[in-house]
Amino acid sequence: MAVFPTCDRPVSWARFSPRAIRSGVKTRSRRHRNGTPYLLSVLGEAAATAARTRTFLGAGHRRLARRAGKLEALVAVARSILVIVC
Numbered sequence: 001m002a003v004f005p006t007c008d009r010p011v012s013w014a015r016f017s018p019r020a021i022r023s024g025v026k027t028r029s030r031r032h033r034n035g036t037p038y039l040l041s042v043l044g045e046a047a048a049t050a051a052r053t054r055t056f057l058g059a060g061h062r063r064l065a066r067r068a069g070k071l072e073a074l075v076a077v078a079r080s081i082l083v084i085v086c
Contacts, residue, residue, distance in 0.1 A: 007086035014039050016079040040078075047078035057081070 004010045011017055015035030051061035057077050065073040 004086065007083050010086050011079055011082050014043070014082060016043075016075065016082060043078040043081060044074060046081055047074045050077055050081065 004013070008017075013035075047057075047061075050057040051065075051074065052058060057080060060080065061073045061077045064076055068076075
């Protein structure tokens with residue numbers, strides 16, 4: 001993907017960058033922003049499939065799902081897939 005200079009750029013372009021809004025000790029929402037629906041659906045489906053495997057991505061999903069919930073874990077796995085593709 002020569003269009004983007006680094007692997008963080010497609011993640012930001014697809015709006016998979018985590019938002020951490022902090023003011024002092026208060027932290028607001030960690031939700032990701034809305035991006036292109038076609039890319040989100042493809043990455044979401046790939047993340048759901050990778051979450052059921054016995055790979056690094058599946059282990060990461062299970063580890064994160066215990067702490068943050070299943071949906072946050074799927075978004076994190078989808079972001080990892082996008083970084084790997086880059």
